[in-house]
Amino acid sequence: MGSKMTTARQLKILQHLTQHNSLEVGRLSELLDVSPSTIRRDLRVMQKSGLLQRTHGTAQIPTPIRYELPYENRAAQHVEAKRKIAAAAKQLIEPELVIGLSGGSTCTELARQLRAMEHITVVTNAVNIALELQGQLGKRVIVTGGLLNQDSYELVGNLVAQSLQNMHLNLAFLGASGVDVDFGFSMADEPEAVASRAFMAAAEQTVILADHSKLGKATFARLCPLIDVDLLITDDGISPEHHLALQNAGLKVLVAEG
Secondary structure (H helix, E strand, O other), X not given: OOOOOOOHHHHHHHHHHHXXXXXEHHHHHHHHOOOHHHHHHHHHHHHHOOOOEEEOOEEEOOOOOOOOHXXXXXXXXXXXXXXXXXXXXXXXXXXXXXXXXXXXXXXXXHHHHHHHOOOEEEEEOEHHHHHHHOOOOOEEEEEOOOEEEOOOOEEEOHHHHHHHOOOOEEEEEEEOOEEEOOOEEEEOOHHHHHHHHXXXXXXXXXXXXXXXXXXXXXXXXXXXXXXXXXXXXXXXXXXXXXXXXXXXXXXXXXXXXX
């Protein structure tokens, strides 16, 4: 990453910070079962490498860009659910994989958790996700072409498909604004759906990340039927009725808990 070598303990520190956003030195010391002085030493090294920020005995993950208010408001909704979903998605990713990552607040949470993972390639159409991951050695970040959606920081439209047509992805992680048994997965607008379909075409497997508030909704632009997606990861706010209906429709559902 930013230093010549990131130790296993420093990677664990990053993992805890991505799950909790910020932690005090004493709490990190308890979680990693090492002395506070050892934690402070690691934090100094990681701060110099740009991996975290330190203020008054607390360490936190830096935010590389200043998000506009409409996006911040969306990102603040169901934030704990999104972090659970991102943590579950991260478990599917192994070193050396090439993954696609669309925009949206839940996929951005996954990108932040990927800061603690080395030796992967991330292909994204989201400018903010590229910036969340920039400056870290140990991973490649590739950005597609496309027309910038001012509301979501995503590059959308047919240029995304042109960028991806000669790429092979192991996994594509996509957001969705609606998940409905009849209508399938849907997006807020058609250019966004076009971009996501391009990721699906390039990937061996497609995983949708959507918190429970998106379930039972059909938004403007249909992405695909439920059976075209390999896995939906949602949070434990899903109702038993929705869970059963989605499974009966042939969709594999993973509920992220705790």
